[in-house]
Amino acid sequence: MIQPAITGSGVFTPESIITNDELVVAFNAYADRVNAENADAIAAGEVEAVPHSSAEFIVSASGIEQRYVMDKDGVLDPDRMFPKLNARPDDAPSIMAEMAVAAIETALAQAGRDASEVDLVICAASNHERAYPAIAVEIQNLIGAGGFAFDMNVACSSATFGIQAAADMVRAGSVQCAIVVNPEICSAHLEWRDRDCHFIFGDVATAVVIEPAANAKGAHFMIHGTRCATEYSNNIRNNNGFLRRTHDQMDDRRDMQFMQNGRKVFKEVLPMVSAHILGHLQDTGWTPDDLKRLWLHQANKTMNDFIGKKVLGRTPIAGEQPNILQDYANTSSAGSIIAFSKYSSDLTLGDRGVICSFGAGYSVGSVLVQRA
Template identity: 70%
Template sequence: MHAVSISGTGVFTPEQTISNAELVAAFNAYADRQNALHADEIERGEREPVPQSDEGFIVKASGIESRYVLDKKGTLDPEIMHPVLPERSDDELSVMAEMALKAATVALEKSGRTAADIDAVICAASNHERAYPAIAIEVQQALGINGFAFDMNIACSSATFGIQAAADMIRSGSARAILMVNPEICSAHLEWRDRDCHFIFGDVCTAVILERADLATAPGRFEIVSTRCLTQFSNNIRNNNGFLRRTREGHMQDRRDMLFRQEGRKVFKQVVPIVIDLILGHLADEDLKPGDLERLWLHQANKGMNDMIGARVLGRTPEKGEQPNILQDYANTSSAGSIIAFSKYSDDLEPGALGVICSFGAGYSAGSVIVRKAA
């Protein structure tokens, strides 16, 4: 069995951003239009008015202040309220593959590797823009990688599950090095017209290079101590569309049940204990204690959720830097969130430092990866 290292990471961030102030202005304009349009029904008590949103509500509910998106114009248009991405022909590179290439290029450079060194590609993400052919195979071809590729989807845990899948293949000897990418176009499955969730998601792509530890040479690499994955079925977070919505005319299917929805309070109450037990059990299995950890890179969904998990795992309030949050700038980027945090806040650790990359979400699903900074 081979030991496995994470030798490089990469993050692609779209150029466009939407602040809370911009988002609230667009949503409230939409709410005013809807309430005026249905004023008679509202007055007769046959229809509930669309409530107003505000910046304070968003920050208190999530800790989010801004988000990156692929299309700002359509998302903020009160008549559209979703991203409008131009249709691409089958001969053009897909949106997800384009994002993945940009993140992968950075990860390859950091790891000191080229496409010739990679044996496989995994595209692990919450929403894929098509059923097949696999986005991963498209990325493989675009980069000129030999070997094999496949897509996988475990919602917000896709990246950590992807790390485990890649690590297991490298441990067994079926691959020397694997590129794992997480192109998340979360803006396309979010219901921007729902006050309770219109602020949650953003777009981004992350990439991770995993390889045999005895072959890794990049400075700042991390050895994977072990991985754990857990799933438990729940309808409390659901997306029935299951794929990226793209329109040329700027119209979308007007069915609330087909887009992202969640029972937020239930998710918080049920998922937090699952994640805490997973991390603590994982540490115990490796004869490690919470005090041995120097960093927690958690899924970036909700600041309150992360703060509680960090405090329960460590047995105290995390000190500044021990549990870095990035969702104030990126919002929830599904599976990519914990990898963004890891990529941005890991270089400062000394050799031998231990940390946990953990993601969790719909499924329910949760993945835990214990890593140690290499000498």
């Protein structure tokens, strides 16, 4: 059996940043306008006033301090409050593919590979720009890769599920060099006018190169095991399925955008994820004490702190469980890969860690890796 390894990783970060303070100014301006328009109904108790947000509330609820977005002006326009992502001509690269190529270039450079050596591209993301042709096939064409490509969507677990699929194919010998790329335009399916969630998401793209460890050209991470699990739940849902809304749809049904029952998610997902990781470790012959690092899904700092403590049996020390939430916010499937890409180069030969993502579905995926 061929030993698969992650030989390169890359992150594409958009240029535009929205700080909590900037976001709060826009949201509160929107709230003031809506409340003024509905003043009589609010006074009569027929309509609830839209409450103000604050930077302190956002940090307390999530640990997020800012987020990167593909379009800042549209989000911060109190009369609009969603990104301006205009449809491109059919003969132009899609937004997701453009983001993906940038992340892939970094990952291939780290792996010492040329795109022509790639024979599998998996585009794994929580929302796709179109139904078909597959974004992955477009990416394959743009970078000049061979082989085949396909899209995958398991919401926030898409990256780890994609890694399992690619690692299995490398292990079986059906592919020699795979790319799993996660272009996440989360800003387009977020309801920026909802105080309970208007701060959650940001945009980013990540990529990893997976190939036989024997072919690695430098330092790499052997994949010692992957495990995925799903359990149906409506507590995190997006009925829309498309990235963009038009101006005429600004007052569309609330349930067509990102929705979640945060308290139920917290109560139900955290035990599921902790048990998943611990079971995966045990079945692989590893113990929590073997882990030098946990690269967890970046949805909420409190959630990650809880999982880290459950898995390790103690409070993680500095650097053991890196968070990137404060800078990137929740980037769906890409979050754990951002953490891995930015906080893995310092590990030494033999060091072990786990990449884990979890989210809607419910879904959870874990990848056990070792520095080599």
